[in-house]
Amino acid sequence: MDSYDRDEESPAERIDRNWEELLQELRVAQTGVQILTGFLLTLPLQPTFPKLTGSERWSYVFAITMSIIATCLLIGPVAMHRALFRRRRKETLVEVGHRVASLGLGFLAAAIIGVVDLTFSIVFDGLVGAMAAALGLAMFLGVWVVLPLTLRRHLTQPEEAVGGQ
Numbered sequence: 001m002d003s004y005d006r007d008e009e010s011p012a013e014r015i016d017r018n019w020e021e022l023l024q025e026l027r028v029a030q031t032g033v034q035i036l037t038g039f040l041l042t043l044p045l046q047p048t049f050p051k052l053t054g055s056e057r058w059s060y061v062f063a064i065t066m067s068i069i070a071t072c073l074l075i076g077p078v079a080m081h082r083a084l085f086r087r088r089r090k091e092t093l094v095e096v097g098h099r100v101a102s103l104g105l106g107f108l109a110a111a112i113i114g115v116v117d118l119t120f121s122i123v124f125d126g127l128v129g130a131m132a133a134a135l136g137l138a139m140f141l142g143v144w145v146v147l148p149l150t151l152r153r154h155l156t157q158p159e160e161a162v163g164g165q
Contacts, residue, residue, distance in 0.1 A: 015090050016090070019093065019097075022094060022097050026077060029101070029104065029105060029108060030071075033067060033070045033071050033074050033108050033111070036067050036108075036111060036112070037067040037068060037111075040060070041064070043060060043064075052122070053126075056118060056122060059117045059121060060114075060118055062110075062117075063111050063114030063115045063117075063118055064111075066107050066108075066110040066111035066114055067107075067108070067111035067114075070104050070107035070108040070110075070111055072104075073101070073103050073107060074101060074104035074108070076101075076104070077093070077100055077101060080093055080096060080100075081093055081097075105144065109140040109144060112136065113133050113136045113137050113140065116132050116136045117129045117132065117136075119132075120132040120133070
């Protein structure tokens with residue numbers, strides 16, 4: 001749908017489109033977080049798990065906690081939809097679902113950073129793990145926060161201010 005079509009959509013059509021877009025985004029994130037959480041849940045069952053150092057165990061606990069919270073938040077809008085089904089609350093569902101999904105993505109990023117820290121700490125040492133986690137944090141902040149906010153600001157300026165593009 002191009003911008004002309006969106007300009008002519010009704011409020012109900014806009015809410016339906018926003019809900020469908022949110023669901024598509026959630027499908028991608030839900031699959032990733034479920035796989036990550038499932039993988040993390042199996043780690044304590046591995047024979048080498050008892051050999052982890054105290055700090056490696058804390059990295060694991062951090063990663064699994066963040067992953068479980070992310071799973072809850074990223075599946076949350078679906079559960080909310082079930083609770084609000086046929087109650088004519090789709091606009092509320094889109095607003096709250098957007099916020100819950102955004103929060104879930106933040107926890108997913110934290111979980112991935114925790115896994116990076118754990119993995120690099122096991123393979124190399126704690127200092128390398130911390131450095132890799134810091135780089136991961138910078139990457140997530142750059143790609144998931146700074147870049148979108150920069151694009152939003154850039155795209156909301158009048159065309160003349162952006163060089164007539």
